[in-house]
Amino acid sequence: xxxxxxxxLLILIGIYAILTKKNIIKIVIGLSIVDxxxxxxxxxxxxxxxxxxxxxxxxxxxxxxxxxxxPQALVLTAxxxxxxxxxxxxxxxxxxxxxxxxxxxNKIRKLKW
Amino acid sequence: xxxxxxxxxxxVIGFYxxxxxxxxPFGVKRDNVGQHYLKNTVKExxxxxxxxxxxxxxxxxxxxxxxxxxxLAATGLGAILFDKKSKKRRLQHASLxxxxxxxxxxxxxxxxxxxxxVHGHLTPGGGFQGGAIIATGxxxxxxxxxxxxxxxxxxxxxxxxxxxxxxLAGFSGLIWGNSFLQNILPAGEAGTLLSAGIIPIIYIAxxxxxxxxLTGLLDNLLKTIK
Numbered sequence: 228x229x230x231x232x233x234x235x236l237l238i239l240i241g242i243y244a245i246l247t248k249k250n251i252i253k254i255v256i257g258l259s260i261v262d263x264x265x266x267x268x269x270x271x272x273x274x275x276x277x278x279x280x281x282x283x284x285x286x287x288x289x290x291x292x293x294x295x296x297x298p299q300a301l302v303l304t305a306x307x308x309x310x311x312x313x314x315x316x317x318x319x320x321x322x323x324x325x326x327x328x329x330x331x332x333n334k335i336r337k338l339k340w
Numbered sequence: 341x342x343x344x345x346x347x348x349x350x351x352v353i354g355f356y357x358x359x360x361x362x363x364x365p366f367g368v369k370r371d372n373v374g375q376h377y378l379k380n381t382v383k384e385x386x387x388x389x390x391x392x393x394x395x396x397x398x399x400x401x402x403x404x405x406x407x408x409x410x411x412l413a414a415t416g417l418g419a420i421l422f423d424k425k426s427k428k429r430r431l432q433h434a435s436l437x438x439x440x441x442x443x444x445x446x447x448x449x450x451x452x453x454x455x456x457x458v459h460g461h462l463t464p465g466g467g468f469q470g471g472a473i474i475a476t477g478x479x480x481x482x483x484x485x486x487x488x489x490x491x492x493x494x495x496x497x498x499x500x501x502x503x504x505x506x507x508l509a510g511f512s513g514l515i516w517g518n519s520f521l522q523n524i525l526p527a528g529e530a531g532t533l534l535s536a537g538i539i540p541i542i543y544i545a546x547x548x549x550x551x552x553x554l555t556g557l558l559d560n561l562l563k564t565i566k
Contacts, residue, residue, distance in 0.1 A: 231366060243350055268361075274366070281389075283388045307550075317561070318420040
């Protein structure tokens, strides 16, 4: 249960950072906090009490005691996509800084709300 | 005003997320497709690691799309940061301790990365993780030796070759089997290195591809430091 609460808190903290922060790098950090929160939520949905990793490397492991492998495979994809999103966002930040010489979104015209 | 609006938005999102999550029980066993995978993976694919079997075999087409997304991200980053003038990183070495340490660790980190993606079907890990580990090794070298260069051409060749291997493995399933990315090689004895058919081949290709892509991405980002 604590995993659900933590995941929810992470998602909300990330959205709060995206909505209120003025430094554009902090907004990107907010995006990746939301990303971690969603990943944690998916993984904890697949958790089974006292379950082990879904790998049959030891003899005597049965499918009954293993956690759900599907969310783990999904999260593997999500982590890679999150990495791509963060990289492209940071490159855009670099270009914005080159152009405006500031990271404050209030000073960059057309970007404030 | 902005904070009040943000907290209101958060309250709305939080309310709906709590009301959805409250309907999902925590830590109980579910009778879903995951159980099918757990019961049949070793029989059907020969891979011991169920997650790898799902990523590469059952949902291999998704992984091809995922690799494409990563490739597009790396290409997009290169296109956004493209600059005719600044081609060199700033020439400034780290301290002697960092340099010697990096020199010792670099081959070991690359070896660990290679181990992780070669044993993707046996142990936790796989192509994406192994590639990321290799890229961290190269990043260590980039940070400690500012003159350390990776050849852009070699990276592009490794990346393209790895991508071609993945797609060819997919087409081999189409030619000798029934569907794209079908596992046409024998499954072998589960738990040994040479098992699970085309899964290790695809994961090794993915490992090379991700390692080369992330290295190029880091190189592009570091070259923008003025």
